[in-house]
Amino acid sequence: MGSCAAHAAASRGARVLLLERFDLLHHRGSSHGESRTIRDAYPQPHYPPMVRLARRLWADAQRDAGYDVLTPAPHLDLGPRDDPALLATIANGGATELPAAGGARPAWADAFRVPEGWTAASGDLGGVIKATKAVAMFQALAAKMGAVVRDRVEVVDIARKQGEGTTIVVRTSSGEEFHGAKCIVTVGAWTSKLVKSVTGADLPVQPLHTLICYWKIKPGYEHELTTEAGFPTFASYGDTWIYSTPSMEYPGLIKISMHGGPPCNPDGRDWAIGPGEGGLVDPVARWIEKVMPGHVDTAGGPVLRLPCMYSMTPDEDFVIDFLGGEEFGRDVVVGAGFSGHGFKMAPAVGRILAEMALDGEARTATEAGVELQHFRIGRFEGNPMGNATSF
Numbered sequence: 038m039g040s041c042a043a044h045a046a047a048s049r050g051a052r053v054l055l056l057e058r059f060d061l062l063h064h065r066g067s068s069h070g071e072s073r074t075i076r077d078a079y080p081q082p083h084y085p086p087m088v089r090l091a092r093r094l095w096a097d098a099q100r101d102a103g104y105d106v107l108t109p110a111p112h113l114d115l116g117p118r119d120d121p122a123l124l125a126t127i128a129n130g131g132a133t134e135l136p137a138a139g140g141a142r143p144a145w146a147d148a149f150r151v152p153e154g155w156t157a158a159s160g161d162l163g164g165v166i167k168a169t170k171a172v173a174m175f176q177a178l179a180a181k182m183g184a185v186v187r188d189r190v191e192v193v194d195i196a197r198k199q200g201e202g203t204t205i206v207v208r209t210s211s212g213e214e215f216h217g218a219k220c221i222v223t224v225g226a227w228t229s230k231l232v233k234s235v236t237g238a239d240l241p242v243q244p245l246h247t248l249i250c251y252w253k254i255k256p257g258y259e260h261e262l263t264t265e266a267g268f269p270t271f272a273s274y275g276d277t278w279i280y281s282t283p284s285m286e287y288p289g290l291i292k293i294s295m296h297g298g299p300p301c302n303p304d305g306r307d308w309a310i311g312p313g314e315g316g317l318v319d320p321v322a323r324w325i326e327k328v329m330p331g332h333v334d335t336a337g338g339p340v341l342r343l344p345c346m347y348s349m350t351p352d353e354d355f356v357i358d359f360l361g362g363e364e365f366g367r368d369v370v371v372g373a374g375f376s377g378h379g380f381k382m383a384p385a386v387g388r389i390l391a392e393m394a395l396d397g398e399a400r401t402a403t404e405a406g407v408e409l410q411h412f413r414i415g416r417f418e419g420n421p422m423g424n425a426t427s428f
């Protein structure tokens with residue numbers, strides 16, 4: 038998010054400094070790795086406009102960079118026929134129910150054995166984004182627009198300079214100070230810690246340990262499950278939320294993982310990727326056995342397991358707001374709590390954060406029909422669950 042915000046602000050002609058605590062493109066946060074899904078199928082109606090805005094900005098960035106990071110694909114949603122979130126997704130128009138059998142079904146649908154009482158719905162607007170490549174692209178584009186990008190710089194404090202009302206001072210662990218008119222905070226799983234130490238406020242952004250799992254495709258189906266063959270990204274609703282990207286980065290393997298995971302301390306992780314893994318592997322294996330038994334091999338577990346972190350809000354809605362208070366007013370903006378589904382919207386979020394910082398409001402969001410009130414910090418005041426609904 039920070040790289041996209043830096044690019045958006047630099048593109049407006051602002052003098053931008055992007056600070057990263059670890060090495061650029063490190064694997065210790067939430068945005069590294071080979072793939073993220075993009076889909077506009079969402080149960081909450083406030084996300085599809087942001088996905089559509091992001092798609093436009095992904096295309097612009099790819100054009101400016103001269104290479105692609107997003108591979109379009111169909112998208113499939115499936116799950117229990119009475120699942121409220123799945124029903125809401127279909128009602129929002131992001132996915133159309135597939136017939137149980139017959140010629141109107143895409144050929145790839147045969148890879149799924151949709152259980153009794155379940156339904157499957159598909160749409161055209163799925164896709165796979167190469168995650169690390171995309172972050173590198175936005176950092177390079179930001180630098181090209183004049184942003185200064187520095188890594189191995191840990192921000193430890195943000196304050197307003199005493200006696201100089203318009204200056205925000207950012208201090209680092211090595212004692213450096215940077216002065217600017219505005220500040221955008223996008224520190225992922227470290228948000229609660231940093232905001233607490235800067236303002237004393239408790240922002241409910243909980244880091245979670247999660248796992249990306251790659252499974253072996255059964256012999257003979259390796260090509261069928263690829264993006265080249267038109268295989269979809271998919272999400273499975275119900276008690277366990279399962280998501281997948283088609284076979285792409287590791288030929289012969291497909292990524293099928295489970296949303297969520299146990300709470301973790303981003304500064305004290307054990308990197309565990311053992312069997313069971315807090316229930317992050319076995320439910321996926323059981324799901325594959327139930328829904329894709331003919332095509333994916335679960336014997337011996339996933340071939341690859343890669344750790345990652347979510348930064349969860351109680352309602353899984355993002356936090357995009359001014360940090361506020363007397364000290365910061367509208368000069369410090371925070372983007373956080375992307376709850377395991379923010380990557381696809383990163384260029385839109387970056388643009389919104391940059392406009393909020395530079396203009397005090399996000400005109401692009403308004404024009405695109407993105408309703409920012411869902412992402413306000415104030416939703417948690419006296420209501421710890423924020424926007425949470427039955428799904």
Ligand SMILES: Cc1cc2nc3c(=O)[nH]c(=O)nc-3n(C[C@H](O)[C@H](O)[C@H](O)COP(=O)(O)OP(=O)(O)OC[C@H]3O[C@@H](n4cnc5c(N)ncnc54)[C@H](O)[C@@H]3O)c2cc1C
Pocket residue numbers: 038039056057058059065066067068069072073074075190191192193223224225226227231247248249345346347348372373374375376377378379380381382
């Ligand atoms: C396994 C997995 C699968 C996912 N799948 C999808 C998907 O399919 N589709 C989708 O849309 N989204 C997906 N997501 C979610 C998406 O990747 C995240 O929402 C997004 O990457 C969050 O970005 P971020 O900028 O908030 O956090 P990060 O990428 O972690 O960035 C925060 C940065 O701040 C830096 N930082 C922290 N503290 C400081 C400090 N004090 N000073 C300086 N720098 C600091 C960190 O080092 C880090 O680089 C997935 C996430 C995971 C983990």
